[in-house]
Amino acid sequence: MKISLAVVASSLTVCSVLAQENSVEKAAISELPSLLAIYKDIHSHPELSGHEQRTAALVAKELRAAGCDVTENFGRYEQPNLKCYGVIGVMKNGNGPTVLVRTDMDALPVQEDTGLPYASSVTTKNDDGMDVHVMHACGHDAHMAAFIGTARLLQKMREDWSGTIIFVGQPAEEAIGGANALLRGGLYNRFGKPSFALGFHDKADLQTGHIGVTPGYTYANVDSVNLTVRGEGGHGAYPHKTKDPVVLSAEIINALQTIASRENNPLDPVVVTVGSIHGGTKHNIIPDEVKLQLTVRTYKPEVRERVLADIERIAKGCAMAADVPADRMPVVEVQKDGLPATYNNPDLTKRLVAVWKKILGDANVDIVDPTMGGEDFAEYSLPDHSIPAVDFHIGAVDPEKIAQYKKEKKELPSLHSSKFAPVPEPTIKVGIIGMTSAVLELMKSK
Numbered sequence: 001m002k003i004s005l006a007v008v009a010s011s012l013t014v015c016s017v018l019a020q021e022n023s024v025e026k027a028a029i030s031e032l033p034s035l036l037a038i039y040k041d042i043h044s045h046p047e048l049s050g051h052e053q054r055t056a057a058l059v060a061k062e063l064r065a066a067g068c069d070v071t072e073n074f075g076r077y078e079q080p081n082l083k084c085y086g087v088i089g090v091m092k093n094g095n096g097p098t099v100l101v102r103t104d105m106d107a108l109p110v111q112e113d114t115g116l117p118y119a120s121s122v123t124t125k126n127d128d129g130m131d132v133h134v135m136h137a138c139g140h141d142a143h144m145a146a147f148i149g150t151a152r153l154l155q156k157m158r159e160d161w162s163g164t165i166i167f168v169g170q171p172a173e174e175a176i177g178g179a180n181a182l183l184r185g186g187l188y189n190r191f192g193k194p195s196f197a198l199g200f201h202d203k204a205d206l207q208t209g210h211i212g213v214t215p216g217y218t219y220a221n222v223d224s225v226n227l228t229v230r231g232e233g234g235h236g237a238y239p240h241k242t243k244d245p246v247v248l249s250a251e252i253i254n255a256l257q258t259i260a261s262r263e264n265n266p267l268d269p270v271v272v273t274v275g276s277i278h279g280g281t282k283h284n285i286i287p288d289e290v291k292l293q294l295t296v297r298t299y300k301p302e303v304r305e306r307v308l309a310d311i312e313r314i315a316k317g318c319a320m321a322a323d324v325p326a327d328r329m330p331v332v333e334v335q336k337d338g339l340p341a342t343y344n345n346p347d348l349t350k351r352l353v354a355v356w357k358k359i360l361g362d363a364n365v366d367i368v369d370p371t372m373g374g375e376d377f378a379e380y381s382l383p384d385h386s387i388p389a390v391d392f393h394i395g396a397v398d399p400e401k402i403a404q405y406k407k408e409k410k411e412l413p414s415l416h417s418s419k420f421a422p423v424p425e426p427t428i429k430v431g432i433i434g435m436t437s438a439v440l441e442l443m444k445s446k
């Protein structure tokens with residue numbers, strides 16, 4: 001009798017778990033028509049980083065309609081004259097953990113070339129006063145639609161969870177540090193420090209219907225370095241009377257390659273790219289200086305610190321070898337707007353993978369390789385990763401398209417490409433299911 005009761009009890013638990021999984025999918029499907037309309041509306045009205053006025057108002061309106069207590073225009077940039085369009089929606093439901101759910105809201109200065117009926121034709125002036133086209137070329141529009149869907153579902157499913165959800169509509173993911181601005185504005189002081197932080201991003205080479213995730217480091221530390229190579233200019237015909245910064249720059253650029261190839265443990269990923277070099281005005285003038293711009297990508301903090309120091313040492317060493325006077329040594333400036341690496345807490349990742357496999361099927365959840373890209377989602381887990389966080393991927397590409405590109409040995413349009421747009425369905429639905437089921441797992445009340 002005891003045994004059969006246990007069997008009944010456990011099968012009831014299984015039934016209720018299954019019922020919840022089905023109800024997440026059903027509820028997501030019922031919200032889809034209105035979310036697809038919202039997605040297309042946001043897609044055709046993209047706004048650049050730091051200018052997300054219309055988008056933020058729309059997200060705020062939808063979070064309010066979903067039952068959140070909403071704060072608008074939240075956050076503070078380092079530049080005091082910039083208005084921050086952060087949207088914070090708090091959904092309280094009794095005692096329990098606090099979970100942060102983040103979407104980004106900004107678009108990019110890209111001229112859309114997708115041919116979609118709802119393609120953007122928006123143009124604006126960028127912060128330097130240049131005329132630019134604007135496009136949601138990173139899929140943040142799909143994130144917002146899935147984020148709004150998640151808020152709606154969790155409101156409907158209040159009986160299944162308890163605690164507090166902080167929905168964060170983040171501006172300026174692509175530039176000027178939106179996550180940082182929210183934290184500087186007192187996100188955790190005002191709304192509470194979360195027990196967990198969750199984010200998602202569409203993936204331009206993962207098939208729609210799938211969730212992908214990387215345990216541990218998933219995105220890199222990103223540092224921008226300005227390197228001014230100084231010499232002593234003069235006539236191009238009399239190089240012996242100069243210290244030529246052009247030749248010295250060439251030496252430095254080659255020597256920088258040895259950071260990754262000779263100085264670094266090959267098991268620690270490092271990228272040092274010189275993306276820009278400018279110097280001189282004319283064939284026969286040796287300039288006084290050459291300006292280089294570098295992007296530096298690493299994972300571990302100690303590797304980051306060492307690589308940045310290596311750049312300075314190599315630049316100065318090359319300058320000394322070229323007999324540049326001590327007061328004309330290269331100037332190395334590491335910009336303050338560097339991003340920390342995004343680290344997916346391995347235990348939390350494992351827990352969520354198990355949930356997603358149950359709801360989507362084993363074959364639709366992929367462990368994917370990390371990348372050397374950057375994401376300011378990292379900021380939410382704090383520099384010491386003390387808030388367990390996971391930033392997962394939502395597949396966004398038609399599987400037939402992936403197969404066709406593979407057959408033709410072509411690269412799929414990447415994020416930020418003028419030809420990139422997620423397939424809205426089922427990408428948005430899977431985003432909602434992935435985020436909602438993750439929150440329910442962390443906040444389940446039974």
Ligand SMILES: [Zn+2]
Nearest residue numbers: 138174415416
């Ligand atoms: Zn992007």
Ligand SMILES: [Zn+2]
Nearest residue numbers: 138140173201
């Ligand atoms: Zn993005």
